[in-house]
Amino acid sequence: MADAATESDLKQTPLHDLHVELGARMVPFSGYSMPVQYKAGIMAEHLHTRASAGLFDVSHMGQAVLIGPDHETTARALEALTPSNFVELGLGRQRYTVLLNDDGGIIDDLMVTRPLSPAEDGKLMLVVNAARKDVDYAHFRAKLPDNVKLQVVEDRALIAVQGPEAVAAVAAHAPQAADLAFMSAAPMEFDGIDCHIARAGYTGEDGVEMSVPAGAAEAIARALLADDRVEAIGLGARDSLRLEAGLCLYGHDIDETTSPVEGAITFCMQKRRREEGGFPGADRIQSELKDGPSRVRVGLKLDGKAPAREGAEIALPDGDVIGTLTSGGFAPTVGGPIAMGYVPAAYAAQGTSLELIVRNRRLPATVADMPFVPNRYYRKPKT
Amino acid sequence: MTTYYSKDHEWISVDGDVATIGITSYAQEQLGDVVYVELPESGKSLSQGDEAAVVESVKAASEVYAPIDGEVVEANDALAEEPAKVNEDPEGAAWFLKIKVGNADQLTELMDEAGYKAYVEAL
Known part of the structure; x- marks a missing residue:
């Protein structure tokens, strides 16, 4: 998780001084000095x-925009690099996808948002992993058609607010946030500051991710932290929260060797794309969809x-090694250790008894359904 | 009874020929919430530098190395049920293990309380 760069080589987010003031323990992460905990x-x-x-603070993540002449053109350009449906993505709607290499392996996982305003027609907004920015941007520049450009956004911070009280806390400053459906986004003012707020996150809870002007990030964070319901949370808890939610961490649970079928994230592949193909690695991915992958990511609950x-x-x-853990640790809400890893499809059924080898000891574990903690994403009441 | 400290942030309290070993308050603070402690069996013979125990926080697993040679005479099995004790009372009730001192000369390589305090402040 941490890399070897010295403190002076590290980039800082616009909230760096606030983290230090709040007593954060700062660690190197993807080239940034980031708070692991407070x-x-x-x-x-x-x-x-x-x-x-x-x-x-998720400002280390990469924000960028694909800009083409119209939605269809930009969407088709992105569809050529991913297995998701963007042509039919509605205004103000957000979608999780993966950039694929020619072997069907995952270059990165990312969030894509179609702007709400028809005036922004032809744009798709991206949020990519910090550690993959350079790789992703180079890939886009090499692969996009001439009439679709990648514009990297350098002057905005990204703040996530997650939890059952998150939207109420944000809506106290940006009332329209309360009206957002899950996986939708809109531009709106937060105490008069122009922000772009999406109802999504990486914890399994209801909440938002807010793209805000870098210069206003600290004021926005302070306004939210002044609310008794809101506390600053570091990367350590971000990792344990996403693990309980069964969500992948790029470079660990998915990488350039794993396909979206192996990674058990086929929900990012809509029906038309599964059937039509036309994305990198379609041969492998479509045959895995049809016949099943040889290995698959599963959740594991340890007995001890x-x-x-x-x-x-x-x-x-008492038998052979069949796979490797890609994430694992103590899950505070579950109250015990959980993990994810890859096993041959024959051993992926829920309830399968396996063993995890830790310091030459075999710890009994059971294949478990994910998420480990029920999702509490917002469902709009039916009217 | 004399208490010594290692550069690996262990305390070693020696009473006669038995040394009680645990981790310091500084160590538990660095580790964060302790969720599991793996302790050696009684009778296990340890050489200085051997892995004596493993302490797992939410974040990571950390080894506790034997600061001196000795044979394990008792492990604090209460930590298996209540690992959070390591955060609450690291230099008291949350001791890790007791060993029969195998080589008392090795104690002279360790720090006293004042020496350890200065060592931590310089980190």
């Missing part, structure tokens, strides 16, 4: 997010208390 600690931060609301972490081998009971 004074409360990972466990308390995790539980606070599930109980109330957490504020996360000892955690198993990324890199631990997965084995059959």
Whole structure:
């Protein structure tokens, strides 16, 4: 997770000074100095997010815009690089997708939003992983047709607010946020500041991700943190929250060797694309959809208390090694250790007994449904 | 009874020929919330630098190395049920293990309380 860069090589987000003021422990992460935890600690931060609301600085992630002459052209250009349907993506709607290499492996996973305003026709907004910015942007520039350009957004910060009280806390400053459906987004003012707010996140909770002007990020964060319901949450709890939600961390649970079928994220592939193909690695991916993949990402619950972490081998009971963990740790809301890893499809059924090898000991574990904690994404009441 | 400290942030409290070993308050603070402690079996013979125990926080697993040679005479099995004790009382009730001192000369390589305090402040 951490890289070896020294403090002076690290980039800072617009909220850096606020993190330090709040007593954060700063660590190198994807070339940035980022808060791994604040004074409360990972466990308390995790539980606070599930109980109330957490504020996360995710400004290290890459924000960019694809700009083409009209929606259809831009959407088709992105469809050529991903297995998702963007042509039919509605105004103000957001979609999770993956950039694929020619072998059907995942270059990165990203969020794509079609602007709400018809005046922005031809634009698709992207949020990509911090560690993959350079790779992704180079890939786009090499592959996009001449009439669709990638514009990198350098002057905006990204703040996530997650938890059952998150939207109420944000709506106190940006009332329209309360009207957003899950996986939709709109431009709106937050205390008079122009922001772009999406109802989405990476914790399994209701909440938003707010793209805000870099110069206003600190004022917005302070306004939210002044609300008793909201606490600052570091990368440590962000990781344990997303693990409980069964969500992939790029470079760990998915990478250039894993396909979206193996990664169990086929929800990013809509019906038309599955049938038509026409994306990189379509041969492999369509045959995996038809016949099943040889290996697949599964959730695992350990029977005991000892955690198993990324890199631990997965084995059959008293038998051979069949796979490797890609994430794992103590899950505060579950109250015990959980993990994710890849196993042959024959051993992927829920309830399958397996063993995880930690320090030469075999810890019993059971294949479990994901998410480990029920999602609480917002569902708009039917009127 | 004399208490010594290692550069790996362990405390070693020696009473006669038995040394009680745990991690310091500074160490538990660095680790964060402790969720699991793996302790050695009684009778296990440890050489200085051997892995004596493993302490797992939400974040990561960290090894606790034997600061001196010795044979394990007791492990604090209460930590299996209540690992959070390591955060609450690291230099008291949350001791990790007791060993029969195998080589008392190795104690002279360790720091006293004042020395450890200065060591931590310089970090």
